Structure formats: structure tokens, C-alpha cells
Amino acid sequence: MTAISSLYPQPLWQWFAQICAIPHPSKHEQALSRHIQTWARDKGLTVVEDKVGNLIIKKPATAGMENRKTVVIQAHLDMVPQKNADKVHDFTKDPIDAYVDGEWVTARGTTLGADNGIGMASALAILGSDDIKHGPLEVLLTIDEEAGMTGAFGLEAGLLDAEILINTDSEQEGEIYMGCAGGVDAEFSIPMQWQPVPAGHQAYRLNLSGLKGGHSGVNIHLGRGNANKLLARFLVEQAAALDLKVSEISGGSLRNAIPREAGVTITVAADKKVLLENAVAAFETLIRQELSAVEPAIKFAVAETILPAQVMNNASQHKVLHLLNACPNGVVRMSDDIAGVVETSLNLGVVTTTGDTVQVVCLIRSLIDSGREQVESTLASLAALTGVAVKFSGAYPGWKPDPASPVMAIVKDTYQAIYNKEPVIMVIHAGLECGLFKKPYPEMDMVSIGPTIRYPHGPDEMVNIETVGQYWQLLLAVLERIPAKA
Missing domain, CATH: 3.40.630.10 (Zn peptidases)
Known part of the structure; x- marks a missing residue:
């Protein structure tokens, strides 16, 4: 000092x-x-x-x-x-x-x-x-x-x-x-139903890290990776092929910071360990290529972990993964009036599994009220399609x-x-x-x-x-x- x-x-x-x-x-x-x-x-x-x-x-x-x-x-x-x-x-x-x-x-x-x-x-x-x-x-x-x-x-x-x-x-x-x-917080609450871990399954922890993150207003236009979105993409792509079961998912820590890290505890059949490891390695290579200009330090790791007491049932897992995958994120619209300035954006900031609920917190920002309201409407439709609750709070002008x-x-x-x-x-x-x-x-x-x-x-x-x-x-x-x- x-x-x-x-x-x-x-x-x-x-x-x-x-x-x-x-x-x-x-x-x-x-x-x-x-x-x-x-x-x-x-x-x-x-x-x-x-x-x-x-x-x-x-x-x-x-x-x-x-x-x-x-x-x-x-x-x-x-x-x-x-x-x-x-x-x-x-x-x-x-x-x-x-x-x-x-x-x-x-x-x-x-x-x-x-x-x-x-x-x-x-x-x-x-x-x-x-x-x-x-x-x-x-x-x-x-x-x-x-x-x-x-x-x-x-x-x-x-x-x-x-x-x-x-x-x-x-x-x-x-x-x-x-x-x-101005802005407003959007919070999805997804109730969980659980089932026993299938016989013969082994537990793994997947951690996505190394992203730059940053301010969800100042840096949102830079095209940086959102750890929550990337992890959801992988899980949706591999859920059927690996017959994976999710026990807990989390990512990000602040609604106004682009998530740098996300993790999930899953189980798969013991004989699919190599398939899982190969899928993780292939996905890391893929997103490194896609985001090479903005995210050169991405890491996607898999490690064995303690078998959880339970996993999400199929319906609950389907809601969580597809809601995260479908949720908009990033720049929604650039301003027509001010060159180079974002008009409306959305940051899928925080995912947590607490008790029997998965919570997803987003921050909507817009220079105009109608832009904010349009994104609110989009998220309300997403909630209706997935059958979950969404609430909007903390709106500021x-x-x-x-x-x-x-x-x-x-x-x-x-x-x-x-x-x-x-x-x-x-x-x-x-x-x-x-x-x-x-x-x-x-x-x-x-x-x-x-x-x-x-x-x-x-x-x-x-x-x-x-x-x-x-x-x-x-x-x-x-x-x-x-x-x-x-």
C-alpha cells in the first residue's frame, strides 16, 4: 500500500x-x-x-x-x-x-x-x-x-x-x-422433485471456469462467455446420450456480474465414465475455438465426487436445463439514437440449488422502459412455457x-x-x-x-x-x- x-x-x-x-x-x-x-x-x-x-x-x-x-x-x-x-x-x-x-x-x-x-x-x-x-x-x-x-x-x-x-x-x-x-431483476423459481440415484451410477463434479466475467452493463457487448449458459448448453446436448442425472447446479454470484464460473454435480452409469470425460474435453475444445478471441483461458474439468443422496427426477431436470438453455442472454438491442451504446440487455447472472428449489436470477437493463418491458414479457413467456414461476423486483429508473x-x-x-x-x-x-x-x-x-x-x-x-x-x-x-x- x-x-x-x-x-x-x-x-x-x-x-x-x-x-x-x-x-x-x-x-x-x-x-x-x-x-x-x-x-x-x-x-x-x-x-x-x-x-x-x-x-x-x-x-x-x-x-x-x-x-x-x-x-x-x-x-x-x-x-x-x-x-x-x-x-x-x-x-x-x-x-x-x-x-x-x-x-x-x-x-x-x-x-x-x-x-x-x-x-x-x-x-x-x-x-x-x-x-x-x-x-x-x-x-x-x-x-x-x-x-x-x-x-x-x-x-x-x-x-x-x-x-x-x-x-x-x-x-x-x-x-x-x-x-x-434503468433495470429490473427477474427471478425464476423452479420447484424440484427428486428420485433415488439409479443403481450402478457414479457421481462427478463438472466445473466450468477461467472466463473473464465483468460488469453486466459495461462489458455486456464484448461477447464474453456466460458460464451458466455454456454449462446449460453442454448438459442439454449430453443429457440423453449419457443418460446423466443432475443433483445440484450453481453458477455466478451476482446478478450484475457476467458469470465466470459454474458447476454441476451429476451421476452417470459407471461404464459411461470415458464417454463423459471425452464429451467434456470435446466441449472445452469447441468453446475455446468459438470464443478464442475473448475467452482464451476457458477450463472445463470433470472429477469424481461423493455420490449424492438423490437426483432430480426427469421432469424437474428437463425444466431446469431447458429453461437455462433457452433463456436469452447478452445484448438484446443496440441504441438507434446513440452510436455504439447498448439499448437493452439481459444477464443470466446467478443459478443456485437451495433445498427443493433451483433459483435463476437475471438482470434486465434498458435505456427505455419499453425495452425493459419487452424482455420482461419474453421471460414471462418462458416461465409460462416451462411451467415455473418468475417474479420481477427492484426496478429502478x-x-x-x-x-x-x-x-x-x-x-x-x-x-x-x-x-x-x-x-x-x-x-x-x-x-x-x-x-x-x-x-x-x-x-x-x-x-x-x-x-x-x-x-x-x-x-x-x-x-x-x-x-x-x-x-x-x-x-x-x-x-x-x-x-x-x-
């Missing part, structure tokens, strides 16, 4: 090192929240923790800036907890092992938490500074953004005084975001672009003045919290900026050091250019 703390800008990186040292996955942000609150109160800042656990920290304007509009810098407290299968790490107890790798900062075997730790660190560094010019300042740190946007949903009117919000959760330097996709946004114009002009080039004005397919903030604060003017972060929501996550400095310079210059109150 010493090397990280000495990077430019030092106040930001010093805070980021502290953030990495305190576990803060979604649903477990309390320790980091307490640390920040204690620090802020010791600095004499006003600190409010709202009903759901969001932090609001207020700092007076620096001398001569008292008449400027109030700005809130916003980030989220939580990070996505993802690790490689061979990494021993408890996200609720262990610090992130971050290190400098050339031009990047990354972590050993886990997500880094630059999403949104860099934004959080920048806000806290500004709060702690005595020489950065700014008007009346508020910092909003929300909880649980990655696992349900609980903090943004629970934010109440009247807590913030700001007229302008700067969201720090974007992930590409040189791009200014003025809108984002998109952030409608405002081309006339004054703060967007300030950020654009400031960027051009600093770097002598125009930034790209964008709408992002990922879900930012800004759309939810518009409900309690409909008149608030919003914009989103950030450094370049690659492969968020996966263990390959990294943040570019130079762009963190560029983001910092832009943020400070924007704060200095905020206009006077009307």
Missing part, C-alpha cells in the same frame, strides 16, 4: 489505500462507514447518517466562494466481491491486496473496488483539504449500490441542499455521462439525458480548457444512481465523471493511474467554476 499511497494525487490515493484496508462488500459497509464518520467528526464536519445508512457530510465553502451554488459529490460505499476460485479471501474480513502494476493499480485475485472506491476517495480527499477552492460542499455516500441500490432508493427529500450533483461512478476518462440505463444541463456544459468546457480536446458526451448502459435521485430531488442538475477502470465486477479489475490524476484535476477545476447562486 505504500507504493499506492505515494501516487498522484496523493490525498486521493492515501484515502483509497484506507478504503482497501477496510472490508466493504455490499451489505457489509458498516465498518468503513464508521471509520469515515469518526474521521469527519474529528475534522469538525457535519455528518448525517440517514435511515437506510447513507452518509451525508457537509463542508462550508472556502473563503470567497460562499455565494456559489451548493454541490454534492456522490459515490457509493460498497464494492463488488468477486474472486478467482483459487484465491482464499473473505470479503467481510480481509483487506483488498492492491498493488501497482505498471500504469495500473489492480488487486491479487479479487476485485479491486476502484468501482466506486476511487470516486469515494476523491470526495473524502476534498473534504480533508484546506487548500482546494470550492463553494458549499456536500458528499453523499450511498450504501448497497451494487446489490440493489438500497441507499439510492431510500434517500429522502430535504437531506441535501445542493443544486448540482457530480456522480463519480463513471469508468472512462474523457467521457462525460448525462444518462444511464433510467437517468433521462438532459442535453441542456448547465453542469454538463461546465464540465465539457472545463475539460476542453484543461486538455485542449473535446470530451465525449455519453449515455452509459450500466445503472447509475442518478435516476433514483431525481425522485426526491427532481430539479437537481446532474453529471457523471470518473477515471478509466477496466473489467469492473471481476478479479481482473484495474484502474489507470494517469487517468485518476486527470479525473482529479477535472473535478477540482469544475468545483472552482461552479457559478454563483441565482
Whole structure:
């Protein structure tokens, strides 16, 4: 962490090192929240923790800036907890092992938490500074953004005084975001009926791993493999030939992360062991060829395991495997209005076998409500055809672009003045919290900026050091250019 703390800008990186040292996955942000609150109160800042656990920290304007509009810098407290299968790490107890790798900062075997730790660190560094010019300042740190946007949903009117919000959760330097996709969770519940393991059967564990995964909004258009979908494809293709029986199936861990790993416990007749091993090897070769440009490290392994107490009966297995195989996944439609931006997508994120139920959780994203509703209708039809239940929950609105946004114009002009080039004005397919903030604060003017972060929501996550400095310079210059109150 010493090397990280000495990077430019030092106040930001010093805070980021502290953030990495305190576990803060979604649903477990309390320790980091307490640390920040204690620090802020010791600095004499006003600190409010709202009903759901969001932090609001207020700092007076620096001398001569008292008449400027109030700005809130916003980030989220939580990070996505993802690790490689061979990494021993408890996200609720262990610090992130971050290190400098050339031009990047990354972590050993886990997500880094630059999403949104860099934004959080920048806000806290500004709060702690005595020489950065700014008007009346508020910092909003929300909880649980990655696992349900609980903090943004629970934010109440009247807590913030700001007229302008700067969201720090974007992930590409040189791009200014003025809108984002909305989304909704879809969960299939497939009831199981069981039968005894057929006589003469041997149990095997099949594990599909080595995929890149990534953010289901930012990376969904890259054509990466979805471990849940690939495993279902194999099982459907081989179910009859091998007369295989499924005992348990699982894959992925977050609805908003492209699944990197999936596994299944099956039984087959003892004399079909070689056929199974050959089928696994052939399928690995096939998908390596198909996905060679995007997934060079795919592994599909088979190993003997303990015989389970029971397996799914034929009807239950048929429903599970064919629903997973038929379920849409990936880009549904590209935007006609914004070149290169995904309009609607679906991520088949998590499969779990719990008790007598297999649950399948997907995340639908769309820039337009009708796109989201169309995918909901498709999944409802799939549920009807397979005779299972599906429910939709946690819907959050998109952030409608405002081309006339004054703060967007300030950020654009400031960027051009600093770097002598125009930034790209964008709408992002990922879900930012800004759309939810518009409900309690409909008149608030919003914009989103950030450094370049690659492969968020996966263990390959990294943040570019130079762009963190560029983001910092832009943020400070924007704060200095905020206009006077009307």
C-alpha cells in the first residue's frame, strides 16, 4: 500500500489505500462507514447518517466562494466481491491486496473496488483539504449500490441542499455521462422433485471456469462467455446420450456480474465414465475455438465426487436445463439514437440449488422502459412455457439525458480548457444512481465523471493511474467554476 499511497494525487490515493484496508462488500459497509464518520467528526464536519445508512457530510465553502451554488459529490460505499476460485479471501474480513502494476493499480485475485472506491476517495480527499477552492460542499455516500441500490432508493427529500450533483461512478476518462440505463431483476423459481440415484451410477463434479466475467452493463457487448449458459448448453446436448442425472447446479454470484464460473454435480452409469470425460474435453475444445478471441483461458474439468443422496427426477431436470438453455442472454438491442451504446440487455447472472428449489436470477437493463418491458414479457413467456414461476423486483429508473444541463456544459468546457480536446458526451448502459435521485430531488442538475477502470465486477479489475490524476484535476477545476447562486 505504500507504493499506492505515494501516487498522484496523493490525498486521493492515501484515502483509497484506507478504503482497501477496510472490508466493504455490499451489505457489509458498516465498518468503513464508521471509520469515515469518526474521521469527519474529528475534522469538525457535519455528518448525517440517514435511515437506510447513507452518509451525508457537509463542508462550508472556502473563503470567497460562499455565494456559489451548493454541490454534492456522490459515490457509493460498497464494492463488488468477486474472486478467482483459487484465491482464499473473505470479503467481510480481509483487506483488498492492491498493488501497482505498471500504469495500473489492480488487486491479487479479487476485485479491486476502484468501482466506486476511487470516486469515494476523491470526495473524502476534498473534504480533508484546506487548500482546494470550492463553494458549499456536500458528499453523499450511498450504501448497497451494487446489490440493489438500497441507499439510492431510500434517500429522502430535504437531506441535501445542493443544486448540482457530480456522480463519480463513471469508468472512462474523457467521457462525460448525462444518462444511464434503468433495470429490473427477474427471478425464476423452479420447484424440484427428486428420485433415488439409479443403481450402478457414479457421481462427478463438472466445473466450468477461467472466463473473464465483468460488469453486466459495461462489458455486456464484448461477447464474453456466460458460464451458466455454456454449462446449460453442454448438459442439454449430453443429457440423453449419457443418460446423466443432475443433483445440484450453481453458477455466478451476482446478478450484475457476467458469470465466470459454474458447476454441476451429476451421476452417470459407471461404464459411461470415458464417454463423459471425452464429451467434456470435446466441449472445452469447441468453446475455446468459438470464443478464442475473448475467452482464451476457458477450463472445463470433470472429477469424481461423493455420490449424492438423490437426483432430480426427469421432469424437474428437463425444466431446469431447458429453461437455462433457452433463456436469452447478452445484448438484446443496440441504441438507434446513440452510436455504439447498448439499448437493452439481459444477464443470466446467478443459478443456485437451495433445498427443493433451483433459483435463476437475471438482470434486465434498458435505456427505455419499453425495452425493459419487452424482455420482461419474453421471460414471462418462458416461465409460462416451462411451467415455473418468475417474479420481477427492484426496478429502478433510467437517468433521462438532459442535453441542456448547465453542469454538463461546465464540465465539457472545463475539460476542453484543461486538455485542449473535446470530451465525449455519453449515455452509459450500466445503472447509475442518478435516476433514483431525481425522485426526491427532481430539479437537481446532474453529471457523471470518473477515471478509466477496466473489467469492473471481476478479479481482473484495474484502474489507470494517469487517468485518476486527470479525473482529479477535472473535478477540482469544475468545483472552482461552479457559478454563483441565482
